[in-house]
Amino acid sequence: MRSLRPWGLVVLLLPALLVSMDLSILFVAAPAISAELAPTATQWLWMMDVYGFVMAGLLITMGGLGDRIGRRRLLMMGAASFGAASAVLCLAGDPVAFILARALLGVGGATLAPSTLSLIRGMYPDERRRRAAVGAWTVAFTGGSVAGPVVGGLMLERFWWGALFLVNVPVMLLLLATAPLLVAESRSPHPVRFDVLGAALSFPAILGPVLAMKRIAEHGADLPGIAAAGGGAVFAAAFVVRQRRAAHPLVDVGLFRVRAFAAAVGANAAVALAASGLGVLAFTFLQTVHGLSPLRAALAALPTVAGTFAGAAAAGALADRLRTAPLMAAGLTAAAAGFAVVASVGPHTSPWGFVGGYTVLTFGAGITGTLANALILATAPPERAGAAAGISETSAELGAALGIAVLGTTAGTVYRTAMEADAPPGTGEAATQTVAGAVAAAERIGGQAGTALLDAAASAYTDGVTTAAAVSAALLLLVAAATAVALRGTR
Numbered sequence: 001m002r003s004l005r006p007w008g009l010v011v012l013l014l015p016a017l018l019v020s021m022d023l024s025i026l027f028v029a030a031p032a033i034s035a036e037l038a039p040t041a042t043q044w045l046w047m048m049d050v051y052g053f054v055m056a057g058l059l060i061t062m063g064g065l066g067d068r069i070g071r072r073r074l075l076m077m078g079a080a081s082f083g084a085a086s087a088v089l090c091l092a093g094d095p096v097a098f099i100l101a102r103a104l105l106g107v108g109g110a111t112l113a114p115s116t117l118s119l120i121r122g123m124y125p126d127e128r129r130r131r132a133a134v135g136a137w138t139v140a141f142t143g144g145s146v147a148g149p150v151v152g153g154l155m156l157e158r159f160w161w162g163a164l165f166l167v168n169v170p171v172m173l174l175l176l177a178t179a180p181l182l183v184a185e186s187r188s189p190h191p192v193r194f195d196v197l198g199a200a201l202s203f204p205a206i207l208g209p210v211l212a213m214k215r216i217a218e219h220g221a222d223l224p225g226i227a228a229a230g231g232g233a234v235f236a237a238a239f240v241v242r243q244r245r246a247a248h249p250l251v252d253v254g255l256f257r258v259r260a261f262a263a264a265v266g267a268n269a270a271v272a273l274a275a276s277g278l279g280v281l282a283f284t285f286l287q288t289v290h291g292l293s294p295l296r297a298a299l300a301a302l303p304t305v306a307g308t309f310a311g312a313a314a315a316g317a318l319a320d321r322l323r324t325a326p327l328m329a330a331g332l333t334a335a336a337a338g339f340a341v342v343a344s345v346g347p348h349t350s351p352w353g354f355v356g357g358y359t360v361l362t363f364g365a366g367i368t369g370t371l372a373n374a375l376i377l378a379t380a381p382p383e384r385a386g387a388a389a390g391i392s393e394t395s396a397e398l399g400a401a402l403g404i405a406v407l408g409t410t411a412g413t414v415y416r417t418a419m420e421a422d423a424p425p426g427t428g429e430a431a432t433q434t435v436a437g438a439v440a441a442a443e444r445i446g447g448q449a450g451t452a453l454l455d456a457a458a459s460a461y462t463d464g465v466t467t468a469a470a471v472s473a474a475l476l477l478l479v480a481a482a483t484a485v486a487l488r489g490t491r
Contacts, residue, residue: 008182009133012119013140014171015079015112020144022105023052023400024279025152025164032161039095046099052400054106055113057207060391061199063114064250068194071115071122072185076176078111083172090162105165113141117392121377122186131319134377135312135370141396147305149283153298198250201239208232213406251391255379260324263486264375267328268392269399270479271365271372274335274472277403278342281411281465282358288435289458290351300355307359311366324371325487331367332480334360339473347455347462357469410471411464418460424452435461 026033026048039047066074085104092098117137124130152164212229219225243249255261286297311331318327341357376392412434419432431438431453438457442450 012116016116017140017144019109020141021148024148029161043095051102051106055109057203058110060202062110071119075115078108079172079175082108083169086165086168090166131374132316134374135316138369139312150298157295195250198242205236205239259486261379263483264372265395268372269395271368272396272399273403276400277407303359304362307362308366311363312370315367315370325484328371329480329484331364334364336473336476339469342469343466347458407468410468414464414467415460
């Protein structure tokens, strides 16, 4: 089995790549899907978000279930669910069918992600080889969210939008055929009763704050947003009490008293916030401000994928030579430096300045994600590998949701404020609310007036992106300092 280990790792990397790609691939496919299915504004928000919502809410539960019934078995179940949902999704003829299929896809994603990472723990007992394997997984999972819009832009040049999801089916079939041959089964050596109550409490505990962040980002602190946040807090408190009192808890909350584990989880959330928050802004920026087509925007963003590869490789090469604290702090600082470069661009700056900063950001994310995931797995007991992997990815999902909500809201607020002050007289409300609305209005108006509107919108949207980037740079520097302190002495 040892000679087949590299092939088994490849099998585990494929679903990690696809799961994260499906989080972001709708960024570039949105116009094509909206044109065919004609969703309402509310339906479109659910079409975008339900996959991440469901996956975030089930990651800890599925990780714990894998520890109990077998991580490879759960991986196979997830592959079947993910493949079936992908086939249904590409054939969806209306928004409701699309939403339901995306929810099922989230269930499959929640089983695949923690299974792959926890199986790597069992596959590589040696610390150095495991760190290299976790680095490859980090490239697949973190890089997939960056690569999603790139791959989507390339495919949409030749295929209809359903092909973006149909490609998942043969990969899942390959996984079902090869995993039993290449990946050994792994489970807790002391099987215990599954914590059903803890699982039931964990879903609303995770989903509540995510829904609250999205609601507040879109509508401000209204009653539904506050209720979602309060409900999530109540369920989270009940979940923690349950985990402390249960004979066989789903999550060992005592792990969070270990500084290395807590710091790694926090760093993982921070880099996910950075990558996802800028990702939701990047392709709109390249296409509206710089006028790139989806294909050209996808090609321009390719260096950002290479940045993740380089960061993971650097983490693997330096981890035995440097202590964890300065190395992880350096990764977070590099990500902050990338944001600082993005914060310096203007509407007439070459798009390569933006892409260069984004690439530095993904380089730092590759370093931080590799070290954080390896540290989380190394800190947790082997019998809790699945639950630890679920915590790791839940932190990433929550970070991504927070990044999209906070950075998206920051950029949108700055855009609207600038347009209300600088837009040409008579500009319609749609143009002052979103840059897409301004582009559509400018095309209708045409002439010098249309050009003036387009220039104002490009300047306002650039201001929004650079403000969000400056806030993120400051945040990541604070996280870098806190992580350096928390990880003192840790190797």
